[in-house]
Amino acid sequence: MVNLKLPLKLPPWLRWLTVGLVIFGLIQSFSTPVLSQEPIQIRVMMHASEAQQWQPLKADFEEQNPDIRLDIVAGPNDTNLVEDLYASAFLLGDSPYDLIYADIAWIPKFAAAGWLRPLDDYLEPGDLDGFLSGDIEGGRYRDMLYRMPFRSDAGMLYYRTDLLTEAGYDPPQTFTDLLEISQSLQDQGLTDWGFVWQGRQYEGLAAMFVEILAGHGGYWVDPETLDVGLDEPEAIAAVEFLRETIAQGISPPGVTTYAEEETRRLFQNGRTAFLRNWPYVFPLASDSPIAGKFAIQPMVHAPGQESGACQGGWGMAISATSRHPRETWRVIQYLTSTEAQRNYILANGYVPSRIALFSDPEVLAKYPHYADLLSVVKNSTLRPPVAQYAQVSDILQRFLSAALTERLTPERAMAQAAAETRRLLVQ
Numbered sequence: 001m002v003n004l005k006l007p008l009k010l011p012p013w014l015r016w017l018t019v020g021l022v023i024f025g026l027i028q029s030f031s032t033p034v035l036s037q038e039p040i041q042i043r044v045m046m047h048a049s050e051a052q053q054w055q056p057l058k059a060d061f062e063e064q065n066p067d068i069r070l071d072i073v074a075g076p077n078d079t080n081l082v083e084d085l086y087a088s089a090f091l092l093g094d095s096p097y098d099l100i101y102a103d104i105a106w107i108p109k110f111a112a113a114g115w116l117r118p119l120d121d122y123l124e125p126g127d128l129d130g131f132l133s134g135d136i137e138g139g140r141y142r143d144m145l146y147r148m149p150f151r152s153d154a155g156m157l158y159y160r161t162d163l164l165t166e167a168g169y170d171p172p173q174t175f176t177d178l179l180e181i182s183q184s185l186q187d188q189g190l191t192d193w194g195f196v197w198q199g200r201q202y203e204g205l206a207a208m209f210v211e212i213l214a215g216h217g218g219y220w221v222d223p224e225t226l227d228v229g230l231d232e233p234e235a236i237a238a239v240e241f242l243r244e245t246i247a248q249g250i251s252p253p254g255v256t257t258y259a260e261e262e263t264r265r266l267f268q269n270g271r272t273a274f275l276r277n278w279p280y281v282f283p284l285a286s287d288s289p290i291a292g293k294f295a296i297q298p299m300v301h302a303p304g305q306e307s308g309a310c311q312g313g314w315g316m317a318i319s320a321t322s323r324h325p326r327e328t329w330r331v332i333q334y335l336t337s338t339e340a341q342r343n344y345i346l347a348n349g350y351v352p353s354r355i356a357l358f359s360d361p362e363v364l365a366k367y368p369h370y371a372d373l374l375s376v377v378k379n380s381t382l383r384p385p386v387a388q389y390a391q392v393s394d395i396l397q398r399f400l401s402a403a404l405t406e407r408l409t410p411e412r413a414m415a416q417a418a419a420e421t422r423r424l425l426v427q
């Protein structure tokens with residue numbers, strides 16, 4: 001038998017040292033995991049171009065919050081491709097994303113599917129003060145808030161001031177003005193193309209069409225009654241206008257394959273007089289061959305109608321499957337703070353969702369056009385905020401694309417789009 005007894009006759013100093021070492025060891029063994037605990041990872045996905053622009057925000061946030069690491073995954077650039085990736089992650093079950101960087105157009109679908117955590121539990125009184133109301137409304141579904149606004153967006157018309165001045169034109173007000181001025185500038189050899197817009201079959205086509213439709217006095221889906229207006233004469237006229245731009249050679253035939261970036265490049269390279277796009281183009285074009293030679297205005301409209309602007313924008317939501325909703329909320333609080341938003345806007349020229357930033361001296365010094373932008377953004381229209389929005393949009397994109405590429409007449413295309421949309425909404 002082994003004798004396990006320790007020698008009992010230790011000198012008192014050694015006994016105290018032993019006790020001290022044991023206590024120290026115990027404290028160490030309890031405290032070490034806490035001290036060396038890894039930061040909590042909060043994962044978000046977004047289109048690649050913005051993933052890059054988020055890097056300074058990430059660095060600043062992590063410096064202020066050493067217990068959280070923001071893991072930014074770069075996705076594709078089209079909004080609906082990013083949406084599809086998020087959707088498939090949720091459909092597979094345990095989504096790896098905590099934070100959802102969400103287009104305003106995704107919220108009804110994501111909220112109805114139960115993929116997002118309502119934010120109402122986290123909100124303190126006053127948290128929503130100072131944001132543009134359209135941006136807040138776009139984040140609600142059935143009276144619950146699911147998305148905090150980060151950057152707002154609204155579609156508008158860019159035009160070349162130098163070309164208009166040279167040819168003696170005022171900026172166009174109506175669709176007819178736009179066609180006539182374009183044609184004349186092209187005939188005079190001042191520009192290759194008159195007007196470029198997003199004609200590819202994707203979400204950007206639907207967003208652009210909202211503006212042409214509103215400018216003709218038409219509507220897509222009435223959110224209250226769920227009436228569908230796509231086969232009304234105003235909607236047919238809107239499709240005919242877009243077809244006319246191609247038929248008259250005002251828009252290049254390739255316009256039916258363009259998303260935002262293709263159209264921006266044509267404008268920046270001086271190849272078109274007019275462009276429909278979002279405000280992010282402004283700072284980029286200001287650093288291009290056409291710097292100082294362009295301006296923005298609301299989209300043109302039919303006589304007696306008003307300009308339409310599609311309400312766009314991006315914000316943050318918490319994934320229903322996140323194991324760290326509190327930490328994700330802390331990221332959201334940081335990103336939607338005035339300070340973070342100001343830095344992001346100043347660096348990248350996006351549109352604020354906080355009203356005060358439109359008249360912020362630092363922002364105005366760099367982007368004087370923000371003074372005019374506020375009214376365009378305030379008057380913008382949401383895409384139909386229905387749970388089936390992704391399908392509603394997909395129907396419009398398919399039939400609009402068929403009409404624009406002359407596979408169907410505008411009447412047939414819009415009759416079929418309206419019928420499919422009605423069938424979907426009465427289900």
Ligand code: GLC
Pocket residue numbers: 079103104105152153203204205207260278311312313314
């Ligand atoms: C912009 C808008 C977004 C819209 C998208 C369409 O990113 O902010 O709301 O859905 O363009 O391409």
